[in-house]
Amino acid sequence: QVQLVQSGAEVKKPGASVKVSCRAAGYTFTNYGITWVRQAPGQGFEWLGWISAYNGHTNYARKLQGRVTMTTDTSTRTAYMLLRSLRSDDTAVYYCARRDRYLRLDDYWGQGTLITVSS
Amino acid sequence: DIQLTQSPSFLSASLGDRVTITCRASQDISTYLAWFQQKPGRAPKLLIYGASTLQTGVPARFSGSGSGTDFTLTISGLQPEDFATYHCQQLNNYPYTFGQGTKLEIK
Numbered sequence: 001q002v003q004l005v006q007s008g009a010e011v012k013k014p015g016a017s018v019k020v021s022c023r024a025a026g027y028t029f030t031n032y033g034i035t036w037v038r039q040a041p042g043q044g045f046e047w048l049g050w051i052s053a054y055n056g057h058t059n060y061a062r063k064l065q066g067r068v069t070m071t072t073d074t075s076t077r078t079a080y081m082l083l084r085s086l087r088s089d090d091t092a093v094y095y096c097a098r099r100d101r102y103l104r105l106d107d108y109w110g111q112g113t114l115i116t117v118s119s
Numbered sequence: 120d121i122q123l124t125q126s127p128s129f130l131s132a133s134l135g136d137r138v139t140i141t142c143r144a145s146q147d148i149s150t151y152l153a154w155f156q157q158k159p160g161r162a163p164k165l166l167i168y169g170a171s172t173l174q175t176g177v178p179a180r181f182s183g184s185g186s187g188t189d190f191t192l193t194i195s196g197l198q199p200e201d202f203a204t205y206h207c208q209q210l211n212n213y214p215y216t217f218g219q220g221t222k223l224e225i226k
Contacts, residue, residue, distance in 0.1 A: 045163070045206060045217040061214040095162055104151055104210040107174065109162040 002026040004096055004110035011116045012086050020113045022079040022096030029072075030054045033099035034079040035106045036070060038092040046092075050099050051079060086117045121145050121209050125218035131226040136197045140221045142190045142207035151211035154183055154192045157220075158203045166205075167192065194223075 007021040022034060036048040049060035051070040058070050069082045079096055094113045097106035122145040132138050142152065150170035155163035165174045167183035170190055180195045194201055202225050207218040 044219045045208070047208075047215040047217065049214075059213055063214075103168060105153060105165060105168040105174075107165050107168075109164075112162055 002098065002108040004098060004108055006094075006096060006110040006113045009114040009116070011118065014087055014117055014119055016086050016117075017082060017084045018086060018115050019080055019082045020094050020096075020115070022081075022110050024077045024079070024098065027098070029077040030074055033101055034070070034072065035097045035099045036081045036094065037097065037106075038094045039112075040089070040092040043092075048081070048094075052101065053079065083115075086115075088117050091115065091117045120214055121148060121212055121216050123207055123209055123216055123218040125205075125207055125221050128219065128221060130221055130223045132197055132223065133226045134197055134199065137193065137195045138197060138223065140192045140205055140207075140223075142185075142192070142218050144188045144190075144209055146212075147187050148209045148211035150186045151209060152183075152185070152190050153208045153210060154181075155206045155208065156201075156203045157206060163206065197223075199225075 003025045005023045012018050030053050033050050033052045035050040037045050039045050051058045053072045060068055067084050072079045096110040098108045099106050124143045126141050152170045154167040156166050157163045166177050166181050170185050171183045182193045184191050202223055204220045204222045206220050
């Protein structure tokens with residue numbers, strides 16, 4: 001069955017970087033993309049961007065341009081999201097999801113990774 | 120960016136009720152709208168995509184409709200497991216955006 005397993009919670013100081021991983025199983029990794037979304041405490045969802053696991057094409061939210069980098073490693077079926085220059089308002093649960101670019105849907109989601117930014 | 124406004128923000132209903140949640144987009148998004156269900160501490164679950172297509176495995180009591188700027192999610196015959204928060208998402212224009220959520224509680 002399709003599964004996305006994310007790395008564990010982290011606490012970071014302002015200005016630091018964090019790299020969240022998302023390991024996929026149960027489907028052909030390169031046939032789909034990976035979307036990244038976050039949810040701040042008590043808030044709605046914010047779309048961060050997505051990456052094609054087929055060719056590495058990315059599309060990032062304008063708000064995060066310059067601070068975020070999404071990559072994939074097809075040999076390990078793992079997607080990564082690197083977020084730099086962390087601020088307190090980056091504190092959130094970060095989710096990855098499998099993206100079907102043709103149907104425009106994100107159907108299977110990881111369990112979420114809590115990133116806390118605090119001095 | 121496209122704004123999505125969900126209403127109501129909170130909804131109280133009883134088992135067996137039929138409820139409707141609306142999602143209004145600030146501009147035409149065709150039928151590129153998805154609905155998700157989220158329970159506390161859990162990842163969201165895709166219910167409907169393309170405004171009206173039921174995701175595999177989702178019970179038929181869930182239905183979606185709409186196109187352009189106005190969309191609805193209907194749950195017919197509420198079950199205990201349906202009490203959760205529901206979110207809409209537009210996938211027509213980048214950045215894809217979400218509504219603020221509708222919390223469905225037991226009356």
